[in-house]
Amino acid sequence: MAGIKDVAAAAGVSVATVSRVLNGHPSVSAEARTRVLAAVRTLGYRPNAVARSLRTDQTRTLGLVISDVLNPYFTELARSVEEEARTLGYSVIIGNADERPELQDHHVRTLLDRRIDGLLISPTDGGSPLMLDAVRAGTPMVFVDRWIPGVDVPVVRADGRAAVHDLVAHLHGLGHRRLAIIAGPAATTTGSERVDAFREALAEYGIPLPDAYTGQGDFKADSGRRVTEDFLDLAEPPEVVFAADNLMALGALDAIRARGLRVPEDIGLAAFDDIAWFVHTDPPITAIAQPTGELGRTAVRALVDRIEGRPARSVTVPARLVARRSCGEPAHAHREPYPARRSRS
Template sequence: MAGIKDVAAHAGVSVATVSRVLNGHSGVREDTRARVLAAVSALRYRPNALARSLRTDQTRTLGLVISDVLNPFFTELARAVEDAARSRGYSVIIGNADEQVALQDHHVRTLLDRRIDGLLVSPAEGDSVALREAAVSGIPMVFVDRWIEGLDVPLIRADGRGAVRELVAHLYALGHRRIAIITGPVASTTSNERVRAFRSALCEFGLPLPEHYIGQGDFQTASGRQAAEAFFTLPEPPEAVFATDNLMALGVMDQLRTLGLRVPEDVALAAFDDIPWFLHTDPPITAIAQPTQELGHRAVAALTDLVEWGSPRTPSGEGCAGSVTLSAHLIARRSCGEDERTRR
């Protein structure tokens, strides 16, 4: 493989001149620049990224650790992060935690060993020694969607509280009074926020939330099935079910079909985190949508600010400097019944 000295010899210039051309410096004559670029093309020269990183102490690489690559929300988020990073001249290495803290910490340490410039993380449930160590040591790091309480790390997230309140109002307007919820993992920051918003909205409309209408889930399809099975063996089953995650909602729909129940004729169904699949189910599922692409783009912007400037340059929302809070919104479809919005 040709090196920079071969390019210099082929073009009849010094190694320093080749370096100036490749780095876009001015002060190089146009005919010289043309000879160097022609030599680069002829020899198929590629700069040595490792050598460059040793000189600059940067690898132009970001790490992304997501909770579950099989969840369509995180798949779309990873795509948005990769697109935004590429537009800024960075590559991305992705690690899938599979909702396991130990696996997450393994990915974090591996990425840091590879000298990534910064780290984006949507943490799995539970305390993370590796993330706490990274935060204390000053590694450029940004949380996206989820977070760990007590760590002074910028967070890019969507606030779904208003959308959850709108969902409860939508269900109430359609005549539903017995409304159940399927939660996520006990220590999940996002799940806990959604449950609090749901309780608050029910209280506002004068609706109870008995313990038997709370299904414990884990953001996986099987837990949605199990919760639905428990709900519909009750003497007075719910009229509507809100799953705090998209995969659990699909599990609910599967179980309802197994039980011979129809959506929305027998029970209404809604979910947090809209995904493309929801348009193609029968009926299409009402969902709360997060601005996933913008979350990914804002997260990359915040992280590259930390990498390149040492501090955030973007406007701050609540919490740590550099944090940004966006808004989620309700998309009403036929799975809860029909009103003016679902008929449009």
Template sequence: MASVKDVARLAGVSVATVSRVLNDSAPVTAGTRERVLAAVAELAYRPNAVARSLRTDATRTIGLIIGDILNPFFTELARAVEDEARVTGYSVVIGNADERPERQDHYVRTLLEQRVDGLLLCPTAEITPLVRDAVADGTPLVFLDRTLPGLDVPTVRADGTAAIGELIAHLTRLGHRRIAFISGPALLSTGRDRTAAFVAAMAGHGLPVRDEYLEAGDFQAASGRASAARLLALPEPPEVIFAGDNLMALGALDEIRARGLRIPADVALASYDDLPWFTHVDPPITAIDQPVQELGRLAVRGLAERIGGRPADPVVLAARLVVRRSCGENDSMEGSARR
């Protein structure tokens, strides 16, 4: 394998000049640059990333720890992070916390031992010791999708408050009054925020929030199905089931179909989080869509700022309502967005 000394010898320059060309760290003449790059190509030289990281204390890698890799939202988010990281010259190492604090800490420890330059973290419900230590040690860190109160870490997230308000307004225009909500875990900021937005939107339209219409799920399909089963077994079942994430919406859909009920004739269905296949079911499902690509892009940019020793501002993007036919819509209905 060719070394940087071999490149320098073939190009007739010093090792320092080769380094300046490859790292673009200082100006060199056009002729010198051409000779160095020609030598690199002829020798098929590849820089040693490990050796470079020992010299520069940078590995050009970042860690991404997500809540649940089987959740399509996190899968898409990881892809968005990876795409932006590649553009900015970083590689991404992904850890799946599976919503377990101890597994999250395992990945925090492992990634820091691998000397990643910074961490993007979709935190679990609690402040774990290693996360607290990473913040105290000045590790470049950005929270993604979720917040952890009490830690001075910038967060890149979406806010669905307005979109949930638009959904409730849309449902009332369709004549729905009995609206049930399957929430996520109250320990997670996303679970709390979406529940608070739902309660506020219902109050804003003069609709009661009946205790039996509030179900606590866990962002998994099984909890969505179990919650839908309880709701549909009530003496006065809801007219609408609004699931707090896409997997719980999938579970609710399974239960509705298992009971032989029709959507939306017998019960309407809406989801927080959109999925590409929501347009392919019959009827297509109304959903609140989060700007996943933009979240991933801005999270990587914010982390790059922190790696560079600069502050990164928190970012809050608006989610949007996508109106389809699962709540009783027809082609003449107007929603805030259609697709």
């Protein structure tokens, strides 16, 4: 592979001059520039990003640690993050925590070792020592979707509280009183926010949320399956189950189907996070939608602001309820717009 020395030799200039034309430095004669560019072309020279990074102490790379790649919500988030980053001249390296704190730490560590310019993260837990150290060390960072309380890092997220209230109002209006939730890990902000909002909203209608109706999940499908089975085993099962993310909703559907039960006749189901498939499930699933792409893009801009020395601020956008048919809504009450919800492309 040709190096900068080969280019310099071929162009009959010093490596300094080659470097200058490559970096668009103004003081280079037109003639030198032409010769260098020609040499670069014929040699197929590409600067070694590793060497450049070592020298400049910047990698033009963002680290993104997401909770679970298998979750379409995060996958869409990752896509919008990469897109916006590319626009701003950055690459992104994705780490998949798989909802496991140790794996999250592994990726954060690797990313830090690689000297990424900044870190975008949706924490899987309440903040490991490693994460806290990184913040303290001044690593440019912004939280997306989930955040760590008490840490001074901008957070870009959707506030689901109002939408959860809307959901409860919707269910109450449909006549349901026995409402249960498959919650996410209490150590995550989205995990606790969604149960809290649910409980609060129920309280407004004078409905309690008994422990038996609060299943502890981990945002992955298996836990949704397990918790739903427990609900179904109850002497008095809930009328509607609210899954705090789409993967646990998948698990719930599996469990319901395995018993030969039907949604919503036998039991209703609603989910946090809306995905394209929810329009086509049997029945279409009532869900809370987040402006995912917008979150990703906003988070990247905030992080790049931090990196480039501009002030970055937290941003909260609202989530919204998309009522469909999985909670016993009257037939045809809600027409899905066409084309069905999908990511922008």
